[in-house]
Amino acid sequence: MHILVTNDDGVQAPGLLALAQEMRKLGRVTVLAPDRNWSASGHVKTMERPLRVRTVKLADGTPALTSDGAPSDCVALALLGVVQEKVDLVVSGINPNANIGHDVTYSGTVTAAMEAVIAGVPGIAVSLDSKPGQSELDYTPAARAAARLAAHVLKEGLPQGILLNVNVPHLPEAEIRGLRVTRQGLRVYRDALDERRDPRGRPYYWIGGDWPTGINEEGTDFWALQMGFISVTPLQLDLTARELLPRLRDWEEG
Helix, strand or coil, X not given: CEEEEECCCCCCCHHHHHHHHHHCCCCEXXXXXXXXXXXXXXXXXXXXXXXXXXXXXXXXXXXXXXXXXXXXXXXXXXXXXXXXXXXXXXXXXXXXXXXXXXXXXXXXXXXXXXXXXXXXXXXXXXXXXXXXXXXXXXXXXHHHHHHHHXXXXXXXXXXXXXXXXXXXXXXCHHHCCCEEECECCCEEEEEEEEEEECCCCCEEEEEEEEEEEECCCCCEHHHHHHCCCEEEEEEECCCCCHHHHHXXXXXXXX
């Protein structure tokens, strides 16, 4: 099997290295990841400028490819022919912070897996639920969990248009209570606008605020992490609100 590994934190991020090392136990691995941090970049497709790809080495000495494009660009480049061998699975991560609830629309980690699914290749996004300010992160439990799930996907496949969003508690492996299949929960953002002035007196802005929380509703991704479980949420690219279709069809008549 041939697995493409990417991320949104940059090709030299430790989470990517841990993920690639575990994926190598399942098959051949190609790494193609951004050359810089693209966190919270969302689903980007670069059309207005050329993209460049070059070869680098990871911290363990293994070769990797890196691009000046976004995470979703990296997946598109690989699947469109920069990587000539057929790719059987795309795994994105490991992000140092959770991607739950509405995070999935912002996350470069998740949207890289979405790009794989658009191209007809199964995708998995993997994130670690670390706490604010933590600097020394252990990615090993998350990488091992990702490898177990990847083995299932390689063996059994996923339905067309579906990706897996995986979030792992930042706990010692022995303290993780297991795995729960969850639904997308509700993120609570506490964003705030910080207005400042440059030396010429012109305003500029930072979007900041406190760390987001979530609604602790049983069965959701947020709930699973709070309970010490790995959260596995199947996401679909079809965003249609089907329950609203009959009501809105009444509008067709004016």
